[in-house]
Amino acid sequence: MPDAPRRFPDRVRELLDDLDAVSGEAIGDAAALLLDSIGAGGIVHVAGAGHSLALVCETFYRAGGLAAVRPVWDPGVLPLDDAVRSTRVERRPGVGRAVVARAAPAPPDAAVVFSTSGRNPYPVEIAEECASRGVRVIAVTSARASRKAAARADTTLADHAEIVLDTRVPPGDVLHPAEAPRTAAVSTVLAAYAWSRVLAALDDLAAERGVELPRWTSANVPGGDEVNAALLERYRRRVPELGAGDGEPDGRRGG
Template sequence: MPDAPRKQLPDRVRALLDDLDSTSGTAIGEAAALLLESIEGDGIVHVAGAGHSLAMVCETFYRAGGLAAVRPIWDAGVLPLDDALRSTRVERQAGIGRAVAEAAAPAPPDVAVVFSTSGRNPYPVEVAEACAARGVPVIAVTSARASRGAAARTATSLADHAAIVLDTRVPPGDALHPAAAPRTAAVSTILAAYAWARVLADLDDLASARGVELPRWTSANVPGGDEVNAALLERYRHRVPELTGG
């Protein structure tokens, strides 16, 4: 039947979402608790990724419903939009991730969240390693399956430097279709975004139970949104220079 292939992909995506829930459900709750502890202590959440994992950095930063206490830490070289080949070279180059983390200067009670599906390139590994060395706990959003199947370009993996690991269950190579020989329909962004949304939902539940008001962006396209966001901008602009280009 001609419709069968189209029906198979949604089923496989849903199966991976269920797998993520069962594998990382406890870690998601732990990540939410760690973030709430940081926010209650007036900490900043430093978020990093390279290549297409930068999509998740965008997902966490200045996002409707997202935390205002988020700072993206990154090197322009890892952005693939204006020089894709360069972004691959930079992600694999030793020293850049460490320099990015050191320039951001995270310190307790801050938290770092590092997105990398394979977690085996120097850039995300160094960011995590440098943050952990500064006493800042790292939440790694990565895939154990993809990491095992990836070329090892560092002696350690992202997960090795993390206090909490959210396993997204992305298969090696990322592609999901067709089932017999996957070559298209990458799923890493879907799974990582879902994992982050679950963290935010658990964080909201924890904060509500404790009577904590989270610093959270409101959509600028709803009435009153600009006013809410203006107060948050004033609160965080000096600690998150990326909010105003400063």
């Protein structure tokens, strides 16, 4: 009897293990880079397009997440109100550079760019422009997906990053059924796991060095609003996406 196809959950766990094996060292390096940046008073600029914007949301104004984070994005790459347009904009040269010019990152800031393929002009330009400004770049991408993707820029996202976290996402993203994958994309699962591992490593390293990280607290636990109000006051001038309200959290974050 032939071996039964591996179940979908098993294949996801295998990819998570693969990510751990391939990117474990890079995760520690990324944590150290971020701690150096934040410890020196920097902001972490985070970018992505299309469904990679889910990872930008995961990094920003998130319970347990870093407060020193600014989302760097162009409304045109959001697929929710015009999906076809978002694909065109991600492929349009110049948009990524303009986004960075508006954000104007500078050392000791850092940048994290999420893109599974890392081959479209938008994420490539963001990483390249940040690096040209002396901003250290972390790429969260998939080497094998990148190798199989259509090349729409002369370079790749990974080419402009100091640290590359390889998410191990397969070409085409989908994972099911095993013999001819056509559904169940895994890029968000793997990239979110990689980012959570970075946060855990960052926490350990900060504790080791005696550094207090600026972290959001769930607005749904006692004392959370007070902690977050102080962080809003600290960062809202440097992170305009936090809003310019009255300083009181509205309880949306933290789930």
